[in-house]
Amino acid sequence: MEEVDVLEAWMVQxxxxxxxxxxxxxxxxIIARVEARLQGRRGPRLVQPYLDLIKxxxxxxxxxxxxxxxxxxxxxxxFACYLIVPMLIPxxxxxxxxxxxxxxxxxxxxxxxxxxxxVAWSGxxxxxxYAEIGSSRAMTFGSLAEPILIMVxxxxxVITGTDLPYAMSExxxxxxxxxxxxxxxLAAIAFFLLVIFDTGRIPxxxxxxxxxxxxxxxxxxxxxxxxxxxxxxxxxxMKQMILYTVLIDVFVAPFGLASTARAGAVGLAVLALxxxxxxxxxxxxxxxxxxxxxxxxxxxxYLVAAFLVAVLGLLVYFVGVA
Amino acid sequence: xxxxxxxxxxxxxxxxxLGMLVAELAMLRAQLVANLVRRYVIQSLLFAGIxxxxxxxxGPQDLFLEAAMSxxxxxxxxPLVVLRLIDPRDxxxxxxxSLRAPAMAYLGLVAIGIGFLVVGTLAxxxxxxxxxxxxxxxxxxxxxxxxxxxxxxxxxxxxxxxFAFENAISLASIALAPRLPVVVDAVLFFDLLVAAxxxxxxxxxxxxxxxxxxxxxLQGLRG
Numbered sequence: 001m002e003e004v005d006v007l008e009a010w011m012v013q014x015x016x017x018x019x020x021x022x023x024x025x026x027x028x029x030i031i032a033r034v035e036a037r038l039q040g041r042r043g044p045r046l047v048q049p050y051l052d053l054i055k056x057x058x059x060x061x062x063x064x065x066x067x068x069x070x071x072x073x074x075x076x077x078x079f080a081c082y083l084i085v086p087m088l089i090p091x092x093x094x095x096x097x098x099x100x101x102x103x104x105x106x107x108x109x110x111x112x113x114x115x116x117x118x119v120a121w122s123g124x125x126x127x128x129x130y131a132e133i134g135s136s137r138a139m140t141f142g143s144l145a146e147p148i149l150i151m152v153x154x155x156x157x158v159i160t161g162t163d164l165p166y167a168m169s170e171x172x173x174x175x176x177x178x179x180x181x182x183x184x185x186l187a188a189i190a191f192f193l194l195v196i197f198d199t200g201r202i203p204x205x206x207x208x209x210x211x212x213x214x215x216x217x218x219x220x221x222x223x224x225x226x227x228x229x230x231x232x233x234x235x236x237x238m239k240q241m242i243l244y245t246v247l248i249d250v251f252v253a254p255f256g257l258a259s260t261a262r263a264g265a266v267g268l269a270v271l272a273l274x275x276x277x278x279x280x281x282x283x284x285x286x287x288x289x290x291x292x293x294x295x296x297x298x299x300x301x302y303l304v305a306a307f308l309v310a311v312l313g314l315l316v317y318f319v320g321v322a
Numbered sequence: 323x324x325x326x327x328x329x330x331x332x333x334x335x336x337x338x339x340l341g342m343l344v345a346e347l348a349m350l351r352a353q354l355v356a357n358l359v360r361r362y363v364i365q366s367l368l369f370a371g372i373x374x375x376x377x378x379x380x381g382p383q384d385l386f387l388e389a390a391m392s393x394x395x396x397x398x399x400x401p402l403v404v405l406r407l408i409d410p411r412d413x414x415x416x417x418x419x420s421l422r423a424p425a426m427a428y429l430g431l432v433a434i435g436i437g438f439l440v441v442g443t444l445a446x447x448x449x450x451x452x453x454x455x456x457x458x459x460x461x462x463x464x465x466x467x468x469x470x471x472x473x474x475x476x477x478x479x480x481x482x483x484x485f486a487f488e489n490a491i492s493l494a495s496i497a498l499a500p501r502l503p504v505v506v507d508a509v510l511f512f513d514l515l516v517a518a519x520x521x522x523x524x525x526x527x528x529x530x531x532x533x534x535x536x537x538x539x540l541q542g543l544r545g
Contacts, residue, residue: 180333182340182455301351301423308347308427312434316340319438319458 074122134219
């Protein structure tokens, strides 16, 4: 007899994308709230990011004089990239979904890189000095962050024997002790440092910083407005949630995921995901409030440290110390 | 094929030993005296934690004493002596670092690689107190500790390079010979205490005399 509450695979796949799409502003709201509380402020409402997006999408789009189609297309392509990545990673389920094997974790990284490049390109297309400097900085530092991602993926790949996110998650889940494997711990630490960098949190950048000397991500979107700015902002929030999901569900705690396609199990997995990501968000907010922002030229040292930790993880594995 | 997974004790101890190594690498780039001291304290805390865990899980119980002495001497006395003798706000170590961060990272990695490979090649037998991996990590720490005074030309780095070296030797001694008589451990610690005072006085005198922490001024003493 067919069970009525079992979802079709495509429905679960869509649920993964919709979860990231719908809950990423909530995650941003939680972090902003916790951060404010830690600073002794009351802070914005949890739904403030949703209200900001509604406001931006209700405004008109303005393009600077001389901007080409890239200015308009960039945020849309970036947003599409952020919609594809949740199909490749275990957001809600332990079992792979139809598109789960169309790309490995590096493929997901490349999609995130493409999204970042498109936003930077559309910013640079405006010829605004602020947007150009932000784009230039984002690309420069982004290129330094790539080797870290490669090393982290390589380290976890050799530990788990695969570079497919679902299979990596399965390997870690099958042997919880693997989480304590020294190479894995170092890779996870390096990836956490990378997440801090990629989401533009302190010590790299203040979340909504507009100080020109340190501004990176915010600079790229200086000329965007209305729905395009809304897409960029929403995309940034999705990217944050995607990176948190990879850190949690692939590297650190791939637990609480649905092992069947039952609606109840998938619903519980959504709640578990929100709980895990909120916890990680609290940790990030604590880090955010505990450190000073690095000077721009010190960011390379931060990235070097992350790279060193990742390479150390790999070295530890290959010489058999793990 | 997936890698074999170490047990919780072996994994935890190895991660803590690697933490000591990372703290030492961070000491290579510390640009303030306070940061240098803080990273040394973290390294010493991790060492005390390893000694304590090894004492609880595998013994011998002498390791409790080693953990306690580490906490008292390395985490409390050494930082206090150094920070009391010198006002860390007056000293900027940024100019004493001879290489940029990437070059230092590569040199550190080379030292670590040599440390791991050499110990792996020698196949040194270890005691049951710590996992065998710790010997390689401790040897890598010894080599990185050498880099600190070599690559940095200030008296603080000379001193803390020596202290970090001592931490590495202590870790290796637990891994290789945890049943060293307590009196030998005590001698090692007394040695460190004397070194802390001597280095502290040297730092203070040097700083007062030249108004800088840089050892490049010491070239003036050559005959």
